[in-house]
Amino acid sequence: MPEQQPLVLRGGAFFESDSRTFVRGDVLCIDGRIVGLGEVEAPEGAEAIDCTGEYLIPGLIDCHVHISSSGDPAELTPGQRASLARRAWRTAEHARATLAGGVTTVRDLGAADRLNIDLARAVEEGDVEGPRVLAVGMGVTMSGGHGHGFIAREADGADEVRKAVREEIRAGARAIKLFASGGVLTPGVDPRSPAFTREELTAGVEEATKAFRTVAAHAQSTEGIKNAVAAGVSSIEHGVWLDEEAIAMMIERGTYLVPTLTAPYHIAHGADAGIPEYAVEKGQMVLEDHFASYERALEAGVKVAMGTDQGTPLNRPGENAQEAVRMADHGLSAGAALLAASGWAADLLKLNEETGRLRVGLAADIVRLTEDPLADIRCLTRPEAIAGVVKSGRPAGSTGGTI
Ligand SMILES: [Zn+2]
Structure with missing residues (x-):
């Protein structure tokens, strides 16, 4: 796969698994991993996605x-x-x-x-x-x-x-x-x-x-x-x-x-x-x-x-x-x-050291929602509520799979 561009998700709120609440802050992803949550400084050349008003949950x-x-x-x-x-x-x-x-x-x-x-x-x-x-x-x-x-x-x-x-x-x-x-x-x-x-x-x-x-x-x-x-x-x-x-x-x-x-x-x-x-x-x-x-x-x-x-x-x-x-x-x-x-x-699945939570060090597997799933869990099933999916730091639809 080609070298991966750093990615920053700006302006949203991310799901914090321990407190089961959303916390306002950015998410910085480098080499497929989450490297920063909250106030982050994106490296030059990073792709930025505006997530204002969005709810970011683990993939x-x-x-x-x-x-x-x-x-x-x-x-x-x-x-x-x-x-x-x-x-x-x-x-x-x-x-x-x-x-x-x-x-x-x-x-x-x-x-x-x-x-x-x-x-x-x-x-x-x-x-x-x-x-x-x-x-x-x-x-x-x-x-x-x-x-x-x-x-x-x-x-x-x-x-x-x-x-x-x-x-x-x-x-x-x-x-x-x-x-x-x-x-x-x-x-x-x-x-x-x-x-x-x-x-x-x-x-x-x-x-x-x-x-x-x-x-x-x-x-x-x-x-x-x-x-x-x-x-x-x-x-x-x-x-x-x-x-x-x-x-x-x-x-x-x-x-x-x-x-x-x-x-x-x-x-x-x-x-x-x-x-x-x-x-x-x-x-x-x-x-x-x-x-x-x-x-x-x-x-x-x-x-x-x-x-x-x-x-x-x-x-x-x-x-x-x-x-x-x-x-x-x-x-x-x-x-x-x-x-x-x-x-x-x-x-x-014993993958908790790899994915499953929005935590520094884990894979950047993230779903961007336009609605708050804690207020209405049904939004997960509405395609229009899913603004985008990121897997291992790459927005879905952009990974260039051959099929
Ligand atoms: Zn079965």
Whole structure:
């Protein structure tokens, strides 16, 4: 990439994560990092952006996407999968849209052909403009388990799980995804059923931890959640049926909940949009329990981070911030919802030394808003409220990606 011009954002107010307030002041970015906040002296030749009246927040982090999927319900129709090349081009467009929507970092929890790993490299090398991608490659699921033949590979028994995790890491995975229960979108799989055994999950977590990777567990059923927490995963994805014991286990171990409220919301409301009937029925079955489970977890003090499950039907790239709104609608304050979508998410992904807060030394990942998100968190979902997105000190749309 060409040498980077220093950037100064003048005249706005920036979100201070500790106090959860906006502080008036400028932001100076050099070599992709924040080097000054407040009163700053910009070096000669710096690009200055007038941010008068704007609210600057950390670039959003979505802990659960499938960025190679568009959210088009037709993707679920067997035999409809486009060629690898066409899916790669579409993935590049999804990455651009995601960044334009204010998301500067994603964790991709499973992609056919490991397109997520290739995207991570393409973004890093400047071929494609998009968010920083922490990719798992393929998820690991039991034979016939949720996600098989699509976003996950199959493994049975502790040794096979170990091998699968090692192979994903060899392929370039920077995090690991294990399936601890059934799910909504795989025909014939019941979300109330547990999947991998505790022994299999423990083997997978052990291998991932050895390689300094964190583990996300797809877990909807109560028993599946408990198996995953006991095995030591970092986050429970979905967490539809949390009971008191599961919540207590998560608090004791510091396990995060990434509730992905947006996924069942769209699936349950999407019959007219062509979502298959089996999925709509299961989506409706989980919806109320899912929201209630999230609310109980919040009340008890379980740590949460934002993840949309983008790529599930009607859950489109670039519309990721709707999840922060749902998390707020069901119990978080606006300030906490912002943190769940930034600082807390960075903590979960172990990227807190890299991004997630507006702090000197961290990457200059910044969203410029024309409205105050603490007054109305919904502004995150209004394209006209996003004045611009800066990733690693470069305004989006100016990085010269080849696509
Ligand atoms: Zn998912």
